[in-house]
Amino acid sequence: MRAIKLAMWDFDQCDPKRCSGKKLARLGLIRPLRVGQKFQGVIVSPDGKIPVSPADRELVEENGVAVVECSWARMEEIPWSRIGGRCNRLLPYLVAANPVNYGKPWRLNCVEAIAACFAITGHLNWAEQLMAHFSWGSAFIKINRELFEIYAKCKDAEEIGVAQNKYLDEIEAERETRLADKDAEDPWLVGNMNHMSLQDTSDVSDSDASGASEDDDDADDTDSA
Numbered sequence: 001m002r003a004i005k006l007a008m009w010d011f012d013q014c015d016p017k018r019c020s021g022k023k024l025a026r027l028g029l030i031r032p033l034r035v036g037q038k039f040q041g042v043i044v045s046p047d048g049k050i051p052v053s054p055a056d057r058e059l060v061e062e063n064g065v066a067v068v069e070c071s072w073a074r075m076e077e078i079p080w081s082r083i084g085g086r087c088n089r090l091l092p093y094l095v096a097a098n099p100v101n102y103g104k105p106w107r108l109n110c111v112e113a114i115a116a117c118f119a120i121t122g123h124l125n126w127a128e129q130l131m132a133h134f135s136w137g138s139a140f141i142k143i144n145r146e147l148f149e150i151y152a153k154c155k156d157a158e159e160i161g162v163a164q165n166k167y168l169d170e171i172e173a174e175r176e177t178r179l180a181d182k183d184a185e186d187p188w189l190v191g192n193m194n195h196m197s198l199q200d201t202s203d204v205s206d207s208d209a210s211g212a213s214e215d216d217d218d219a220d221d222t223d224s225a
Contacts, residue, residue, distance in 0.1 A: 052116075
């Protein structure tokens, strides 16, 4: 991965040993931003109004990506008006692979958010290289590869929204098929098994799905997805 500017506003709301953003900082891959300081690249943030898309590729390449390191449970404490920039972006539907929120839709942590931004803007190789710093990183790429390919083929944020909704409709249709045919033993009768695995793992509790040892510093429940 070439030298891409990565930055984050860190609000210290998570365990430093289980925070992906802080791990990136220890590796020298991301720089901190102060409250009140703006960022010129793409900001992946819950405060975004449109999803990141391939239309943001040039901005990512030239000015980089920033994220907001905060707890999903404490986002109301974040001074959104004092952080961000001109290019705040949401992430479309993706599934987390970090040990805290494994299998949960939307609950990406900071490194997953950055990697997703890379992949959607046509740099899947950058995403893979970034996630290689985490023991569970390859699982994130594997779980979301189909979605990355779908989103990367879109032109802009509007097409991303259409593609996301189509994918979610397919998941719902497969869920209804399973419910209507619970006794089916042939996997081809119940739809795409990859979609099934994403749907089924979304209800697993954090503790049950973590798979992390006590000293594992790869996990956190924070981000800007």
